[in-house]
Amino acid sequence: MRILGVHNRKEEKAFLDFPRKLYRNDTNYVVQFDSEIKKAFDPKINPYFKHGEAVRWIALNNRGETVGRIAAFYNTHTDEADYVRNGGCGFFESIDDQQVAYLLFDTAKAWLQAKGYESMTGPINFGENDTNWGCLVQGFVPQALGMTYNLPYYKELFESYGFQLYYRQLGFHLDLQKPFPERFWKIAEWINKRQGFTYKHFDLKKTAQFVDDTVTIYNQAWSKLRKDFTPLDPASLYDELRKIKMIIDQEMIWYAYHDNEPIAFFMFLPDANQIFRHLNGKLHLINKIRFLNYKRKKTITRARGTAAGIIPKFQNSGVESGIFYQLRQVMDLKPHYTEFELSWVGDFNTKMISLYQATGAVHVKTHHTYRYLFDRERPFQRFMEDAVDERKLPLNILKL
Structure with missing residues (x-):
């Protein structure tokens, strides 16, 4: 298995097409428009490139088949607003295989570390947080426009690697x-x-x-x-x-x-x-x-x-x-x-x-936004933990 950066049309096509294969039998999943994903990684269109950078990779098995993908990015505007220098990872997709997922996470982590970052939050968007944000952990139903849908095993892939819950995202109908x-x-x-x-x-x-x-x-x-x-x-x-x-x-x-x-x-x-x-x-x-x-x-x-x-x-x-x-x-x-x-x-x-x-x-439904600290000895802080009143949260999310 190997990691390949996305640098040309063939690699970009593999990045875009992988979810079609992964979710082909899942009627809850809606394929994002290729054009919108391309624009998210186009410095001429996405304004986040004015104060950040983003890269993409695909994971290939020994037969050359795509088995996963991920992107990593940072936003210098938020560097001083957090207790650590934090980058992001997102657009993550993987077969149900820890080796694949961990290789993708390791690659994103190494790139962010080389840029001077101390943690990564994910899965998130290289853009506003109304789309492509969070890992679905409860409510595996057709998602509304912009809301992330993923397979149930993603929670275990993130958490077993060492990602910790940063905050929950609640959805109401x-x-x-x-x-x-x-x-x-x-x-x-x-x-x-x-x-x-x-x-x-x-x-x-x-x-x-x-x-x-x-x-x-x-x-x-x-x-x-x-x-x-x-x-x-x-x-x-x-x-x-x-x-x-x-x-x-x-x-x-x-x-x-x-x-x-x-x-x-x-x-x-x-x-x-x-x-x-x-x-x-x-x-x-x-x-x-x-x-x-x-x-x-x-x-x-x-x-x-x-x-x-x-x-x-x-x-x-x-x-x-x-x-x-x-x-x-x-x-x-x-x-x-x-x-x-x-x-x-x-x-x-x-x-x-x-x-x-x-x-x-x-x-x-509930999504989780996770964070992974590169220094595993550093104390972890939940996002605005003092503001979270679990007595006011729906009871069915507290056991997740």
Whole structure:
């Protein structure tokens, strides 16, 4: 068995095609678009290359067949925000073989060590954390757009190598065919009548304004919560909007304002994976036509909440209920949608967990973000461990 760096089209094709082979009999898996993975590793397109670097490898068996893949990367913007210099690994796939997985992990580790890094977190994305983030450990069902799906044995591959739980990512499902709990709805109606509060949904014609509002809200909301916070780069947000342009529904992205100042937002996207599962990761002309045909047939019945933020001053004001009130009015006019997926929320974000539970949403799946310290004698620190209140977590995740 040997490791081969991805440097040419043949090697890149092997990197892209391996999951098709690995998951060929798993109906839960949706092949990511080749074009999007290529863009993630293109310095001309991915803004993370402005302050980072990424490399890819494939593992080959003695017959020259691909049996695994991995990428490693770093982001210098986060170097000073952590207690160790931390790099990342992701896009990991492997057959159920510790030797293969360990060789891939060793390769990523060695590359990061050579760059001066002291740990690696994975599996994560070389980009924003709304996609390609975390190892699925519970809830092996079809995943919503952007959420990672992997085979059940991946948990053992990571943990037996020495990766430790850094934080949990919880996913909730909200049945839109049921009414919101009465208490939640009363708060929502009350907040919508309060003077000074207004709500707007996203408008592509005013993208620059809404990007500015998103950055303003996000940076205020998350700077107080996350110890490893780095300000949201507008370029990254424009890149995300580019990726979702063909599926975005402007009426599913809502902003709240107080005295015309942005204070909160929630972004939901149609779960296009319900269509993409038929396209095998290819976005050529015929598949674009097929996509539009499926879309007209209202194949998409679920939307995923991908991002949210509320500035600290208004985090206990009920404004999030006001946004859900607006969303409910919209979804009542789109009866083919039957479910919201609210994912993901970290185990350290108890306020958002409580909000999702207050809507009547049910916890259905869990991902783990792991970290591996290169110095095995160094004390391990969970992410924001002091903020994790396990009494408020769903009981079924604590034994994982």
